[in-house]
Amino acid sequence: MAAKKPKLAVWKFASCDGCQLSILDCEDELLTVASAVDIAYFPEATRAATRGPYDLSLVEGSITTPHDAERIHQVRRQSRYLVTIGACATAGGIQALRNFRDVKRFLSIVYARPDYIETLSKSTPIAEHVFVDYELRGCPVNKYQLLEVISALLNQRKPVIPNHAVCVECKLRQHVCVMVARGTPCLGPATQAGCGALCPGYARGCYGCFGPKESANPPALSAGLVRLGVTEDGLVRAFRSFNAAADVFRRESELHERPNP
Amino acid sequence: MSRTLTIDHVTRIEGHAKITVELDDEGRVADARFHVTQVRGFEKFVEGRPYYEMPAITARICGICPVSHLLASVKACDEIMAVRIPEPAQLLRQLLHCAQFVQSHALSFFYLSAPDLLLGMDGDPAARNVVGLAQKHPELARDGIALRKFGQQAIERLAGERVHPSWTVPGGVNKPLAAEDRDFILGELPIARSIARRTLKFFRGALDRYRDEIEHFGNQSTRYAALTGVDGNFAIYDGLLRFKDADGNLLATVKRPADYARWIGEATMPGTYLKAPYFKPVGYPAGIYRVGPLARLNVAEQCGTPEADAELAEYRQRFGRMPRSAFLFHYARLIEALYCIERMEQLLEEPDILSPHVRATAGVNALEGVGIAEAPRGVLIHHYRVDEQGAIRWANLIIATGHNNLAIRQSVKQVAERYLDGRQLTEGMLNRVQAVVRAFDPCLSCSTHALGLPPLEIRLLSAAGEVLHAVKV
Numbered sequence: 001m002a003a004k005k006p007k008l009a010v011w012k013f014a015s016c017d018g019c020q021l022s023i024l025d026c027e028d029e030l031l032t033v034a035s036a037v038d039i040a041y042f043p044e045a046t047r048a049a050t051r052g053p054y055d056l057s058l059v060e061g062s063i064t065t066p067h068d069a070e071r072i073h074q075v076r077r078q079s080r081y082l083v084t085i086g087a088c089a090t091a092g093g094i095q096a097l098r099n100f101r102d103v104k105r106f107l108s109i110v111y112a113r114p115d116y117i118e119t120l121s122k123s124t125p126i127a128e129h130v131f132v133d134y135e136l137r138g139c140p141v142n143k144y145q146l147l148e149v150i151s152a153l154l155n156q157r158k159p160v161i162p163n164h165a166v167c168v169e170c171k172l173r174q175h176v177c178v179m180v181a182r183g184t185p186c187l188g189p190a191t192q193a194g195c196g197a198l199c200p201g202y203a204r205g206c207y208g209c210f211g212p213k214e215s216a217n218p219p220a221l222s223a224g225l226v227r228l229g230v231t232e233d234g235l236v237r238a239f240r241s242f243n244a245a246a247d248v249f250r251r252e253s254e255l256h257e258r259p260n261p
Numbered sequence: 262m263s264r265t266l267t268i269d270h271v272t273r274i275e276g277h278a279k280i281t282v283e284l285d286d287e288g289r290v291a292d293a294r295f296h297v298t299q300v301r302g303f304e305k306f307v308e309g310r311p312y313y314e315m316p317a318i319t320a321r322i323c324g325i326c327p328v329s330h331l332l333a334s335v336k337a338c339d340e341i342m343a344v345r346i347p348e349p350a351q352l353l354r355q356l357l358h359c360a361q362f363v364q365s366h367a368l369s370f371f372y373l374s375a376p377d378l379l380l381g382m383d384g385d386p387a388a389r390n391v392v393g394l395a396q397k398h399p400e401l402a403r404d405g406i407a408l409r410k411f412g413q414q415a416i417e418r419l420a421g422e423r424v425h426p427s428w429t430v431p432g433g434v435n436k437p438l439a440a441e442d443r444d445f446i447l448g449e450l451p452i453a454r455s456i457a458r459r460t461l462k463f464f465r466g467a468l469d470r471y472r473d474e475i476e477h478f479g480n481q482s483t484r485y486a487a488l489t490g491v492d493g494n495f496a497i498y499d500g501l502l503r504f505k506d507a508d509g510n511l512l513a514t515v516k517r518p519a520d521y522a523r524w525i526g527e528a529t530m531p532g533t534y535l536k537a538p539y540f541k542p543v544g545y546p547a548g549i550y551r552v553g554p555l556a557r558l559n560v561a562e563q564c565g566t567p568e569a570d571a572e573l574a575e576y577r578q579r580f581g582r583m584p585r586s587a588f589l590f591h592y593a594r595l596i597e598a599l600y601c602i603e604r605m606e607q608l609l610e611e612p613d614i615l616s617p618h619v620r621a622t623a624g625v626n627a628l629e630g631v632g633i634a635e636a637p638r639g640v641l642i643h644h645y646r647v648d649e650q651g652a653i654r655w656a657n658l659i660i661a662t663g664h665n666n667l668a669i670r671q672s673v674k675q676v677a678e679r680y681l682d683g684r685q686l687t688e689g690m691l692n693r694v695q696a697v698v699r700a701f702d703p704c705l706s707c708s709t710h711a712l713g714l715p716p717l718e719i720r721l722l723s724a725a726g727e728v729l730h731a732v733k734v
Contacts, residue, residue, distance in 0.1 A: 018324020024372060025413060028406075034392045094321045097306035140324060198421050202428060202435050207317065237310060242321065 006055035006154050007040040011075050013061030013068050014095055014123060018140040019086035020060045025143050033147070037154065052078030056153055058146075059132075062088040062095060062123045069120070069129060076130040081153050084126045085146060087139035091211050092245030094139070096123040099245055125245065134159060139209040139242040142194045162193050163214040166206045169197035178205055185225050187238060190216040190248075211243035218252035232256045280694060282677045290678045304656045312341050312625070312651045313431050319643065319658070325368065328361035328416065329636030331429045332498065333643040336632030338431030340518070341647055343626035349616035350433030355498045356608045357419050357429065358634070359601035362497065363453065364412025365637035366554075366598040369702045370460070371405025374591055377696050378467070401463070404456045408598070411453040415605070418442040433620035440615055447609050450602065454568075457599040461572060464595055468579070471588060475580075477679040478697050479587025479672030482507040484540055484550035486664065487560035488635050495561040495569075495600065497635040504540060504550065505560050509583045513542070518631035521642055525659065537666045538659055549671065552639025552664040553701065554593035559583050566607070569600035587672050587700045594637075594702075625651040636661045638702050665701050672697050 010020050026033060040054055057079035063069050076082055084090045092099065099122045126132055136149050136159075145161055152159035162168075166188035170177065178184040178200050186205030188197070192213040199206050212218070222235050230238065239253035285291040303322055307315065316334040320327040332354060339346055346354075376394050379401070395402035419438065420428035428434055468475075484507065488500040502515035504524065513524050526541040526548070539548030550556075559582075564570045573596055580589060608614060625647060632643045639661030646655040662669075676697045680690040 016321055016324040016327075018321075018327070021324050021368075024368070024409075028410075034395075039392070094318060095303075095306070101306060139321065199427055202421060204427065204435065237314070241314075241318070 005036065005038040007053075008037040008150070009040050009052070009054040009057045009075075009079070011057060011059045011061075013059065013072070013089065013126075014064040015061030015086065015088040015093060017060070019088075019138075019146075020058070022085075022141055022143040022146055023058075026147060029147060033150065037150075053080060054078055055080050056150065057082045058150075059084050059089050059126050060086055062092045062125060063129055064095065064120055064123045066120060072126060072129045081133045082126075082130065083134045083136060083149055083153065084132050085136045086141050087137065087209065087211060087242045088123075089126045090135040090137055090246075091243040091249075092123045092125050094242050094244070096245035097240065098123060100240070123245065136161070137192055137210040138194050142196075145194060164193050165189055165213045165216075166191045166193050166195070166197055166200070166210070169193045169195070170200050173197055173201065175200045178203060179224070179228070183228050185228050185230050185234075185238065187221070189224075190218050190221045207238070207241055208249065209242050211246045212248035216248055218248060219255075222252060222256065232258065280673055280698070282673070282694070290674060292674065304658055307653050307656050309652050312338050312630075312645060312647050312653060315643075315645065315653065315656075316429060316431070317427060322658075322660075326361060326365050326636050326638070328357055328420075328429075329634055329641050330643070332358055333632040333634045333636075333641045335429050335431050336499070336518075336634060337630040337643045337645050338632070340630030340632065341625060341627050341645065341651070342431055342621070342623040344432055344621040344623050346433045346621050347616075347618045349437070349613045350619040350621075351499075352608050352611050352614055353419065353434050353438055353619060354429060356438075356605060356614075357416060357434075358498045359605045359608070360412045360415035360419065362412070362601040362637050363598050363605075364409050364416065366594045366601075367405055367409035367412060369637070370591060370594055370598075371402070371409070373702070374696075374699055375401065375405065377692060377699070378471070378591070401460075404460060408453055408456045408460075411449050411456075414449065415446050418446060430620065432622055435620060437617045437619050438615055443609050443614060446605065450606055450609075454599070454602045454606075457595065457602055458568070461595050461599060464592060465575070468592075474588045474693075474696075475586045477676060478693075478700055479668065479675060480585050481549075481587075481668065481671055481675060482585060483668055483671075484512060484543075484548075485556035485559045485583075486540075486550050486552050486640055487557040488633065488640065489561050490565070493562040494565040495557060495563065495597075497557075497601075499634070502633055502640065503560050505583075507583060507585065509559070512540070515633075518633045518642075519629065519644075521631065521633065521644075521659075525642075525664075527659065527663075536659075536663050538664050539667065546667060549667040550664065551668045552661050553590060553637075554597050555584065555587065555590045556639060557635065558593045558596065564596070564600045566600050566603035568603055569596055572596045572599060587668075587697060590700045590702065625649060638662060639664055662701070669698060669701050672701070 010023065012020060023033070040052075057075055059072070059075065059082060063072060087093050088095070127135065134149060134153070136145060138145070148161065149159045170188065173196065175197055179186045179188070182203070184203070184205045186200065187208040188200065188206035190212055191206050191208045192210040194210045197206070218239065225235060225238065235256040236253045239249040243249050244253065282290060283292045303319065307318055310318065315338060316331045319330045319334045322330050335354075371394070379398055380393055419442070428436060484504055486502060486504050488496050489503050490496040490500045502518070502521065504512040506512055515521055515524055524541050525538050526545060528537045528539060528545045537545070539545040540550050541548065558573060558576070564573050576584070576592060576596060580586075628648070629646045630644075634641050640659075641661055642657075642659040644657040645653055648654050673694060676693050680693045
């Protein structure tokens with residue numbers, strides 16, 4: 001008897017769609033993946049929606065509305081494995097910058113009728129709401145890492161995703177260190193690898209798209225950045241971008257924040 | 262009794278939306294609404310960030326057309342620095358932009374819309390996707406995948422990453438083009454061009470099957486807005502924003518980007534995060550205008566490349582100088598893809614394209630900057646004000662799907678009037694209502710950050726809000 005194909009679902013919360021589009025970006029692998037799994041729920045690519053339970057749910061985006069906070073529980077209940085893909089789902093994403101501001105005030109400024117808008121005051125990662133089996137980092141995710149996670153989980157093994165710093169990727173690619181050689185501030189030493197050291201390859205400092213690496217030491221990095229002339233405000237901004245709400249980065253940014261007068 | 266039909270979650274669009282159709286006492290369509298149900302708040306949380314971070318931050322608005330946001334953003338930043346960027350950087354930015362149009366249009370046509378067009382609006386929804394397309398029309402699906410890949414690879418060659426490129430910076434770009442990358446893209450180009458040609462030929466041949474759709478898909482009289490070159494020809498990276506009426510008369514030319522607010526007003530509507538821009542001289546809500554492929558071809562005199570111009574002439578011969586049907590967005594998109602491929606070839610053959618002079622540097626020399634570019638879905642405006650240190654004090658972003666908001670609403674109403682039977686919810690009707698929305702190729706991530714609701718749900722509500730009938734598809 002032919003084995004039944006595992007059912008894959010792709011869910012979206014507040015995000016830019018870039019991570020789920022990485023699945024469509026697997027051009028050559030796309031039709032192979034599609035033949036190995038039953039794509040049961042993927043509204044961006046198809047109207048078909050097969051009922052759960054699903055063997056693997058990929059979740060993109062962060063939780064920003066009361067409705068989404070309920071919906072993620074429905075997703076969890078229907079999923080054997082739940083994997084978050086990208087910085088929004090894993091750390092709240094760029095929209096978590098609002099966690100440090102007053103959202104009600106935002107809305108009254110941006111929208112003429114803020115009473116039409118229903119939103120939560122914070123953008124939170126999926127793991128704050130439900131149990132997550134695996135978190136795939138990146139803004140956006142690396143498509144090869146995504147393929148690795150899908151095939152690992154469908155084959156009942158642990159995904160092989162490196163959790164060392166971007167610095168290791170720079171060395172592997174023989175990029176000259178932008179911080180040492182040019183004095184360019186760089187988050188590489190505290191950031192998880194995965195992008196292929198993209199920005200240092202363009203002579204720019206890393207800005208932390210993949211979030212904090214395992215056992216990162218941001219205070220030591222901050223001290224180094226201050227020696228390069230980065231101000232306290234600059235430190236707050238550096239740690240407060242695409243992974244602003246990731247614990248390690250959030251704590252570091254708060255340490256350097258001036259108290260409100 | 263009046264009723265409301267809600268299509269809760271339009272699939273195969275980038276971002277998520279909900280459609281409500283309101284019926285009157287006789288079961289006729291009274292009104293239609295298009296809702297977007299999430300908000301991310303970019304315009305506010307960027308306050309206080311230095312202007313040069315804006316390209317990287319705003320590229321995160323959208324994973325489908327990050328390049329458009331990057332370009333509108335760096336153009337606004339160029340104005341804040343008050344620099345004229347080096348000519349080779351202009352060319353390289355244009356090249357990147359064309360590559361993104363090709364990939365985005367390929368995504369829209371082959372992955373999102375072709376399943377409806379080729380597998381039949383009334384077909385089995387479970388098979389109506391790119392994988393189903395691959396089974397039924399393997400060559401076409403392969404072409405679609407290859408064309409998108411061409412655009413994505415060119416972006417990767419230029420900017421290092423597909424989804425959120427980091428190569429475009431205020432003042433230009435931060436690395437010249439390498440000869441081997443130019444040769445690589447030039448080498449792939451003929452295949453992309455033949456795919457675009459063949460798809461156009463195929464689409465033209467299939468047009469007769471869609472007479473009904475052409476007639477009823479947002480076949481409406483609206484104004485159009487698009488960038489054009491100084492010569493009035495098609496332009497996507499830089500140019501003058503022009504408005505034309507439904508008969509092709511020029512209504513306005515926005516000479517300086519900073520003047521856009523004289524012509525465009527923004528309104529908020531109930532139940533949606535998507536703002537509704539309108540043509541100011543006419544006012545809200547009558548000031549409907551459309552942007553995107555249909556509008557661009559209507560506003561432009563010519564494309565400016567030989568094959569695309571020949572296609573444009575044929576298109577106009579069939580549908581007139583100012584076609585109106587939203588269905589023709591698909592046709593226009595294919596012509597634009599061909600144009601972009603031709604234009605990429607011209608750009609790659611420019612003698613200066615490998616020049617190392619690709620970046621101007623400067624500090625803050627103006628406290629305000631506006632960048633306007635065409636995104637694949639239409640006009641995109643980034644407007645920033647900064648303080649003396651260059652920190653953003655205020656930002657306004659007007660996104661393509663926003664410009665189309667009022668027109669999408671009107672189109673949904675028109676389709677619903679034609680295909681909706683007040684008592685019956687058929688698969689074909691649901692698909693057509695959704696397909697008209699997809700024809701605009703709306704990007705709701707861009708416009709607000711929407712996405713992801715439970716599976717399609719249609720609800721019949723009484724005037725009092727009581728649920729009379731609910732269907733989950």
